[in-house]
Amino acid sequence: MTSQRCFPADDFGVYYILSECTDHGALPAVKEAEEDRPHFQGVTGLRNLGNTCYMNAILQCLCSISPLVEYFLSGKYIAALQKDCSEVATAFAYLMTDMWLGDTDCVSPALFQATLGNLCPAFLKKTQQDAQEFLIYVLNELHEALKKYHRRRAYEKRSTQRRCKKVITSETSIITRLFEGQLSYSITCLKCDNCTYKNEVFTVLSLPIPYQHDCSLQDCLQCFFQQDTLTWSNQIHCSFCETKQETAVRASISKAPKTIIFHLKRFDIQGTMKRKLRTDIRYPLTNLDLTPYICPIFRKHPKYNLCAVVSVAVSDPETLQIVLLEATAEVGFNNFMLINHEPRGGESPKH
Numbered sequence: 001m002t003s004q005r006c007f008p009a010d011d012f013g014v015y016y017i018l019s020e021c022t023d024h025g026a027l028p029a030v031k032e033a034e035e036d037r038p039h040f041q042g043v044t045g046l047r048n049l050g051n052t053c054y055m056n057a058i059l060q061c062l063c064s065i066s067p068l069v070e071y072f073l074s075g076k077y078i079a080a081l082q083k084d085c086s087e088v089a090t091a092f093a094y095l096m097t098d099m100w101l102g103d104t105d106c107v108s109p110a111l112f113q114a115t116l117g118n119l120c121p122a123f124l125k126k127t128q129q130d131a132q133e134f135l136i137y138v139l140n141e142l143h144e145a146l147k148k149y150h151r152r153r154a155y156e157k158r159s160t161q162r163r164c165k166k167v168i169t170s171e172t173s174i175i176t177r178l179f180e181g182q183l184s185y186s187i188t189c190l191k192c193d194n195c196t197y198k199n200e201v202f203t204v205l206s207l208p209i210p211y212q213h214d215c216s217l218q219d220c221l222q223c224f225f226q227q228d229t230l231t232w233s234n235q236i237h238c239s240f241c242e243t244k245q246e247t248a249v250r251a252s253i254s255k256a257p258k259t260i261i262f263h264l265k266r267f268d269i270q271g272t273m274k275r276k277l278r279t280d281i282r283y284p285l286t287n288l289d290l291t292p293y294i295c296p297i298f299r300k301h302p303k304y305n306l307c308a309v310v311s312v313a314v315s316d317p318e319t320l321q322i323v324l325l326e327a328t329a330e331v332g333f334n335n336f337m338l339i340n341h342e343p344r345g346g347e348s349p350k351h
Contacts, residue, residue: 042069044099045106049113050126054310058135059109061308061337063096065259071174072096080146080173088138089145091115116141131310132204132263132339139203143175179203182255184295188248189238190229196239199254204339206263214280217288217338220264225251225293252295256302256334260290263339281340288336307335 042064046056062068071077072093081089091112098107117124120137150170185198207220227250230236235244266276288304 042100044102044104046099047106047108047110049108049110051128052109052113054129054131054134055113055123056109057310058131058138059095059112061310062135062138063099064308065178065335067178067258068174069096069100073100077146077174080148082145082147085141085145087115087145088112088119088141092138092142132206135261135310135339136204139175139179143171143173146173146175147171148173175203178259179257179261180255181205181253181257181260183251184254186250186252187236189236189241190246190248192238192240192245194238194240203257204261204263206265208265209268209277209279209281211279214282217262217281217283220262220281221290221293253290253293254295254298256290256294256300259307259335259337260304261337261339266340283338302334304334304336306338308337309340310338311340 046059048056073096077089077093095107095109095112098104113123116138119141123129123134123137148171150172181202183200183202185200186195187198188195205224207217208223209215210219210223227248230247230249236247237243238245238247264281268275268277283306286305288306289301290304291301294300294302
């Protein structure tokens, strides 16, 4: 959830007004104006601590996801805390409480930054950091602090006559329940047509951007999920042919998360050259249909509404602009979040 107003870099504006007042009778009017100004729950700005726009943008997005807000504000997280790594989750809960239950228009994320910085000093530097990397790091730390272990019994075949009992341990948390999905890769040998499957868990899907002046998010998704042929040095070993063969690989979603996160890959690497792409991406506010990319056997038709956008536009090394958008999710719909890295001005031509 984002504020509809622009907040100053500090809260000293009211003191400037007071210092310029020569008529003390004007003081109550200033105080009364401050008290009359409405404060909407959850509509709270985050103070910039020095090139921390990337951090503030991600925190605003996470603090606008309703199930996550309810989990922390209700205190449910306390029972799940792991004693040896609870600092980040506790600091996150304090920050979310200030943003949702506080009575100020702007709060400082200094405590959360310091706590996270103890584990990763790069986030304490007064330099720009990658928003996607920060998001993944925060989600991982929250998962580690709030995870629970689940054990189930399975049977593993050792021979045609014998099966071995095996205990499988899995980890779940509020983070995996909200953000974790699973991709299924079908891997087909182009010589013998033998097909195998491989599953891969994901939290963020990094989508390629097609080469054109502008495209839609669906175009990026189609590019990501299209069949890919592995040849030459990328060939995969076929267990039937007992040698490396050219292989066709296609990905599909076997488990759709409740909140799916897309990252647009703005960097394009061609040989030794790397450039940033300026392609405009169109995306819907509601009804993003992922049905074409779901494994057919699951027969699910997930649709997503936009809940947050992180758009980083860098025009020069000293400037970082964050744009956040939010659309209210309808009942029965999931949410999706978009991380959009804009290139620096003048670094690459528009395509």
